Amino acid sequence: MLTAMPFAGHARPVRAVAGELVRRGHDVRVYTGRSYTALFEEVGARTVPWDAAPDVDERDLAATFPRMRGRKGFRQVLVNLEDLFLGTAPAQARDLERAHAAEPWDLLAGDPMALGTRLAAERLGSRWATVSPIAVWLPGPGIPPTGLGLTPADGPLGRARDRVLGAAAGAGTRVLARRYQATRRRVGLPADAETFATMWYSPQLVVAAGSPGLDYPRSDLPGHIRFVGDLTDDGAAPSPGPLPDWWDDVQRATVPVVHVTQGTASVDPRDLVLPAVEALAGREVFVVVGLGHRTPPLPGPLPANVRVAPMVPYPHLLPRTDVVVTNGGYGGVLQALRHDVPLVVAGGDLDKPEIAARIGWHGAGVNLRTGRPRPAAIAAAYDAVSTDPRYRATAARLGAELRALGGTRAAADLLEAHLR
Structure with a gap:
């Protein structure tokens, strides 16, 4: 049982x-x-x-x-x-x-x-x-x-x-x-x-x-x-589920793919999703937002480099992802690291500040130290994680340990x- x-x-x-x-x-x-x-x-x-x-x-x-x-x-x-x-x-x-x-x-x-x-x-x-x-x-x-x-x-x-x-x-x-x-x-x-x-x-x-x-x-x-x-x-997991109808855009992307997720518990998009979309709009990146199954639709129109779905199957998405911007949900963090992907973490409540602190301390990403970061803070964290190879190297080291x-x-x- x-x-x-x-x-x-x-x-x-x-x-x-x-x-x-x-x-x-x-x-x-x-x-x-x-x-x-x-x-x-x-x-x-x-x-x-x-x-x-x-x-x-x-x-x-x-x-x-x-x-x-x-x-x-x-x-x-x-x-x-x-x-x-x-x-x-x-x-x-x-x-x-x-x-x-x-x-x-x-x-x-x-x-x-x-x-x-x-x-x-x-x-x-x-x-x-x-x-x-x-x-x-x-x-x-x-x-x-x-x-x-x-x-x-x-x-x-x-x-x-x-x-x-x-x-x-x-x-x-x-x-x-x-x-x-x-x-x-x-x-x-x-x-x-x-x-x-x-x-x-x-x-x-x-x-x-x-x-x-x-x-x-x-x-x-x-x-x-x-x-x-x-x-x-x-x-060991069951079928990862259907892909969004815009999935071909991910496969054709020639710029870094950034995944933004606020998990499934605290789902007010004003906390992280909308500031992240604002921070990354107009940049040379392709942004994939996973809203979770109970987040209201985002106010439109969305920037041209942003795609949104309730859930995006990680076995398909994470191998193509360069950086994950997350609220620090443990399962999502582990999956990102298992695919050697560095993180920007906005841990606001429950166990998420502890997860964010460890990711930042180890150097597998940036800890934003709040669950409601400003767009400028997200943009600066993304710039650091995407340009400093030490973040990806640490994520890969932790990912290898998880896989082993x-x-x-x-x-x-x-x-x-x-x-x-």
């Missing part, structure tokens, strides 16, 4: 793992929201839709969780954690326990943000693993406080900065950790010793998207955390070994 939060950035990587397990002959069920059941059934998995858990629509989370309305930045993170992830966990656990009673499984492997996975596994005494489409970057020595988009700092001043900001961030996470313990009590589980950073993950096995080289340097990573690269790799880790095949290998 796999679990996946009903969001594109979570469901699609888990679907790739499910598809690989099905191809190996396993009987795979997936517990997810009804809006994503068809996606998993396409690869041969059976689905168990959310029932006791509220069947959320990622296009309008505020309809189910009114406190999310109008929230951005850190306030959005807190409400997401409290209402969506922690708040739905007991109901998720009830759904999973009913599914297990009807048809027991041999292994439960869950999306870390589907926290009901942990609760059900503990209540049932089930062997379980985490399959994480999100970045697994734990606190540790020399690692700056998470959530602030900071990079490592050396010397007494740097250590003092981390102590002060770490204490401030810890105050917020302690509130959520107490909420987690209260959630455990609600489902009849005793208190445990997990912290806010670790409560999402299985202590037995974590199959993590990404690579060690994408994190800051560290030597304290627990042995049960295993990075496997990109969990949407082309070889094995992707969905390695994920399936680890889950099979955990079964035994």
Whole structure:
């Protein structure tokens, strides 16, 4: 049994793992929201839709969780954690326990943000693993406080900065950790010793998207955390989908191709898409904008060098792309790097400031340090990334590491070994 939060950035990587397990002959069920059941059934998995858990629509989370309305930045993170992830966990656990009673499984492997996975596994005494489409970057020595988009700092001043900001961030996470313990009590589980950073993950096995080289340097990573690269790799993924009717323009392009994406969660085009279009209009580039499946149409007319589609299949687009301008969604960043493409990253909320900070720190792109950059900042970042070969060289180094880790095949290998 796999679990996946009903969001594109979570469901699609888990679907790739499910598809690989099905191809190996396993009987795979997936517990997810009804809006994503068809996606998993396409690869041969059976689905168990959310029932006791509220069947959320990622296009309008505020309809189910009114406190999310109008929230951005850190306030959005807190409400997401409290209402969506922690708040739905007991109901998720009830759904999973009913599914297990009807048809027991041999292994439960869950999306870390589907926290009901942990609760059900503990209540049932089930062997379980985490399959994480999100970045697994734990606190540790020399690692700056998470959530602030900071990079490592050396010397007494740097250590003092981390102590002060770490204490401030810890105050917020302690509130959520107490909420987690209260959630455990609600489902009849005793208190445990997990912290806010670790409560999402299985202590037995974590199959993590990404690579060690994408994190800051560290030597304290627990042995049960295993990075496997990109969990949407082309070889194990289903058909990439239809191409836009203007695709011939991409194939005929004689200038650099720039892909602009704002992901599938925060989709107000005024944040990044429109400033990027303005920044690149009239330049000797060909701009391909992926709007996601719920962004309103862009106000026209568009510049002559811009093409727009709701979704653009990455297996076709990224091999032709020179630079990606992105809001820092983890899956899209991994796919760009796997194709050796450097990035301009505007990470505004959730985990995206951390992703942007690491991309900038490693030198695989430019961190714009905001989710709503000005056109001039995007233009300057594009000029830097497109003219300095060090960015592409670093992206290629990280891409080689991601490819070497094995992707969905390695994920399936680890889950099979955990079964035994």
